[in-house]
Amino acid sequence: MLARARDARHREASRVTIIGAVIDFLLGVAKLLAGYFAHSQALIADGIHSLSDLLTDGIVLFASRQSSHGPDAEHPYGHGRFETIATVGLAVALVLVAAGIAYDAARRMFEQDVVSEPGVLALVVALSSIAGKEWIYHYTMRAAKRHRSExxxxxxxxxxxxxxxxxxxxxxxxxxxxxxxxLDAIAAIGVALIIAHIGWSLGWNALKELADTAVDERQRGLLRESIMGVDGVKDLHMLRTRHAGGQVLVDVHIIINPHISISEGHHISEVVSHRLLKEFEDVTDVTVHIDPEDDEEEAVSLSLPMRGEMLKRIRRQLEGHTEAGRIERFTLHYLAGKVGVELLMPFDDASQPDSCRDIERQFREALAADPLIESLRVYWY
Ligand SMILES: [Zn+2]
Ligand SMILES: [Zn+2]
Known part of the structure; x- marks a missing residue:
C-alpha cells in the first residue's frame, strides 16, 4: 500500500472502529447492569461478549496505528506482528472467560432455588443490543465497500x-x-460458546501467522496472475508469502530474458513490486529476485568462475592474436552451467568484412578448447 492512500484508509478505519467501540462499550455496560439488576445471566454473558469485542476493536485500532508507522530500523518488516501477539493474549482470555460463564450457568441450573425470573428491563436492553449491533453492521459494511477493506x-x-x-x-x-x-442459563451457555469460538478462531489464526503460514490458494493465484501480467516476466517460481498482522509480505523469483541489461531487469522487478503493492491492499512488502533462467531445482551456474578469473582465462587463450588487444568490452552470460562470451570490437577504416570474419574464426578456434565457454559472439561497431 502506498503511504498516502494508507494514511487515508487508516483514518477512515480508525473512525469506523472508534464509533463501533463506543456503541460496544455503551451496550456492554448496559447489558452488565441490566443483567445484574434484572437477573439475567445470559444478558451478563452477552455484556462480557460486548466488552471483549471492545478489546478486539482496541487491537484493530492499535494495529492500524502501528502498521501506518511503516517499517523502521528495529522492525524492518513493519509492525504488523504486534497485532498478532496481542491477539494471542486476547484469544486465551476469551476462552477462559467463556469457560467461566458456562461453568457458572451450569452450576446455577442445578441450584434452581437461586434462580429468579428476569425482569422486563433485561428484555428491553437485549432488544436494543440487537438493533445497535445491526446498525454497526450496516455502518461498517458501507465503509468497507467504499475502501474495499477486508x-x-x-x-x-x-x-x-x-x-x-x-x-x-x-x-x-x-x-x-x-x-x-x-432457558436463561441455557442462553448464557450458548453465548459462552460463541465467545469461546471467537477466542479459538482468533488464536488459531494468530498462531498460524506466527508459524509463517502462506496466503490461501486463491490469493496466491491472484498474485501469480498479477506478476505474470507484467511485460517481460516469462515465468516465476518461489512465490513465498506470509502474514504480519493484517499485512502480507511477498517474495518471488521472476524469470526474464537473460540478454537484456541489468537496468532493464531491475526496471521489470520494480514494476512487479509496485504493481503488487497497488493492486493488493494487504500487501505491504515485496522482494523480487531476478532469474535469467529457471534455477528452482538447481543453481547450475553457481560454480562458474567470477568475471576476473574468466577474463584472465579468455585473455590467456587469445594470447598471440594481435587483434585481441583491441577488444573494448567483454559481456559474460552465465547460463545453463556455462559462459557465453560477447566481445565488442571497433570497426574502423582499415577493417574489411573479410578480415572481421577471419578474426572471429581465429578467436572462436582459440576459445573452442575451453569447456566452460559455451559460445562466442563478436560485435563490430
Ligand atoms: Zn519499531
Ligand atoms: Zn530462482
Missing part, C-alpha cells in the same frame, strides 16, 4: 454475529419470563 468487512460481519448472540439472549429471557427459568 479488515472492515470482517469487523462488520463480527457485528452481525453479535446481533445473533443477542437474539439467543432475547429467547432465553423471554422463555425465563414465561416460566421456563432454565
Amino acid at each position: 479488515m472492515l468487512r470482517a469487523n462488520a460481519w463480527h457485528s452481525r454475529t453479535d446481533a445473533f448472540s443477542s437474539v439467543i439472549v432475547v429467547i432465553g429471557i423471554a422463555g425465563a419470563m414465561a416460566g421456563f427459568t432454565y
Whole structure:
C-alpha cells in the first residue's frame, strides 16, 4: 500500500472502529447492569461478549496505528506482528472467560432455588443490543465497500454475529419470563460458546501467522496472475508469502530474458513490486529476485568462475592474436552451467568484412578448447 492512500484508509478505519467501540462499550455496560439488576445471566454473558469485542476493536485500532508507522530500523518488516501477539493474549482470555460463564450457568441450573425470573428491563436492553449491533453492521459494511477493506468487512460481519448472540439472549429471557427459568442459563451457555469460538478462531489464526503460514490458494493465484501480467516476466517460481498482522509480505523469483541489461531487469522487478503493492491492499512488502533462467531445482551456474578469473582465462587463450588487444568490452552470460562470451570490437577504416570474419574464426578456434565457454559472439561497431 502506498503511504498516502494508507494514511487515508487508516483514518477512515480508525473512525469506523472508534464509533463501533463506543456503541460496544455503551451496550456492554448496559447489558452488565441490566443483567445484574434484572437477573439475567445470559444478558451478563452477552455484556462480557460486548466488552471483549471492545478489546478486539482496541487491537484493530492499535494495529492500524502501528502498521501506518511503516517499517523502521528495529522492525524492518513493519509492525504488523504486534497485532498478532496481542491477539494471542486476547484469544486465551476469551476462552477462559467463556469457560467461566458456562461453568457458572451450569452450576446455577442445578441450584434452581437461586434462580429468579428476569425482569422486563433485561428484555428491553437485549432488544436494543440487537438493533445497535445491526446498525454497526450496516455502518461498517458501507465503509468497507467504499475502501474495499477486508479488515472492515470482517469487523462488520463480527457485528452481525453479535446481533445473533443477542437474539439467543432475547429467547432465553423471554422463555425465563414465561416460566421456563432454565432457558436463561441455557442462553448464557450458548453465548459462552460463541465467545469461546471467537477466542479459538482468533488464536488459531494468530498462531498460524506466527508459524509463517502462506496466503490461501486463491490469493496466491491472484498474485501469480498479477506478476505474470507484467511485460517481460516469462515465468516465476518461489512465490513465498506470509502474514504480519493484517499485512502480507511477498517474495518471488521472476524469470526474464537473460540478454537484456541489468537496468532493464531491475526496471521489470520494480514494476512487479509496485504493481503488487497497488493492486493488493494487504500487501505491504515485496522482494523480487531476478532469474535469467529457471534455477528452482538447481543453481547450475553457481560454480562458474567470477568475471576476473574468466577474463584472465579468455585473455590467456587469445594470447598471440594481435587483434585481441583491441577488444573494448567483454559481456559474460552465465547460463545453463556455462559462459557465453560477447566481445565488442571497433570497426574502423582499415577493417574489411573479410578480415572481421577471419578474426572471429581465429578467436572462436582459440576459445573452442575451453569447456566452460559455451559460445562466442563478436560485435563490430
Ligand atoms: Zn519499531
Ligand atoms: Zn530462482
